[in-house]
Amino acid sequence: MLIDEALSLFVGHQYSQNRSEHTVIAYQTDLNQFFRFAASELNQEPEFLQVQEIDLYIVRSFLGTLSEHGLARKSMARKLAALRSFFKFLCHKEIISENPVQRVASPKLGRKLPHFLYLDQVWGLLNAPDESDLLGCRDKVILELLYGSGLRVSELVSLNRDNIDIDSGILRVMGKGQKERVVPMTHYAIQAIKTYLTRRGDQSPVLLLNYQGTRLSERSVRRILDKLVAKISLEQHVHPHMLRHSFATHLLDGGADLRSVQELLGHKKLSSTQVYTHLTRERLKEVFSQAHPRAKARNIKKKR
Template sequence: MLADEALSLFAGHQYSQNRSEHTVVAYQTDLGQFFRFAALEQGVEPESLTVDVIDVYIVRSFLGVLAEHGLARKSMARKLAALRSFFKFLCRKEILEINPVQRVASPKLGRKLPHFLYLDQVEGLLKASDCTKLLGSRDQVIMELLYGSGLRVSELVGLNRENLDLENGLIRVLGKGNKERVIPVTNYAIQAIESYLKMRSDHNPVLLLNYKGTRLSDRSIRRILNKLVAKVSLEQHVHPHMLRHSFATHLLDGGADLRSVQELLGHQKLSSTQIYTHLTRERVKEVYVEAHPRAKNRNIP
């Protein structure tokens, strides 16, 4: 089978699995880059490349070239994940008998600690919206849900009115892999949502609307946050996911148990949530070094 045909078949499969447009395009981009490299290695035109000529050595050469060009390990791991999914699919469909990626090891990733905001910084952002105006009232809802409930941006923009159970202080969100979870909302968020909906004169089922009356996009959320950050003069770069990181960090600082935080965040694996315990440990070390007379001016192992 031609590589282009296999790519189209794989894209159709991903759409049937309810993968987002962003995910499908990202996979197609990474796989397209790989097949252009493979065609060059085989000395053929990309449009005439077939998937059966791909072997483990081509995959390893591809990763080697990416490393030589200084591509970050995280990006290499993402491209390798795309190749794994693609060739696993072809083997399952019996288009290929041997998976050329099966014996390729993933690059080891150094785990980066997520960035978060301190409580006073978050409070500044929560007070930055002009709630006397419709869009300002909407922006307040955005901030209260991103920080108060730890929503992903995709979960936030996907909310409809029917997902709200304000009487019981709950919302229903659709997370990664189309997994639904019910999470609590703060009284501040409930008040912000009720005020925002009272100011609207429409019956649109979508919760968060732009000035045109259509659903907000992920990019719109980033623009709104950037405006609020500029308004309170925060010097550091702040992205929406940082509010989710802050939500988890502040919960653990306040004594929440790891399993509960995992449930609230919608993490499938506990290891994904455990990264936040490293943040709290680092902060404890900082406080110790700064406050204890015997610990000042020395590094804590």
């Protein structure tokens, strides 16, 4: 089977599995890069490449070339994940009999801790919008939902009015893989939404609108956040997902259990949530200092 035909089948399958548009496009980009490399290795044009011609050695050579060009391990792992999914699909459909990626080891990745904001930084940011005008009221809603409910920016901009139950204080959010979850809202978020919608006074079903009256985009949210960060003179770069990181970190630091935070974030795997436990060390040290006899004895001596 020709590569183009196999890729078309694979893309259709990804959409049928409710993969996001971003994921499918990323897979296509990585796979097309690999196909061009494989065709070059086999001295033929990419459009004439057959999936049956690709073997383990071409895959390893591809990864080796990426490494020689200094590609980060995380990016290599992403490209390898695309290849795994593609050839696993072809094996399942019995288009190929052997998976050329099966014996390829994934590059070892160091765990990168998420960046977050401290409480005083969050408070400063939440108070940054000018609520005397409509757009400032909207920006207040953006911040209160990103931080107060831990939403992804994609989830935020896709919200409609009927996703919000003001009386019960909950949101129905469509997360990754078109999986819906229910998330509570803070009192501050509820008040911000009420104020914003009252000031708007229209009947649009969309929650967050731009100045033209159409749905706010993810890029616009990032620009709004950049302006608010500059307004309060925060030195570090703040992106929308950092508010989600802060949401999870502050919950765990405040004593929330890991499973509850996992459910609030909509994580499929608990390991995805465990990266946020780094700040709880300080809380554990405080508990230890207050509860352990030897630690308490040291504290008594300090008081004397």
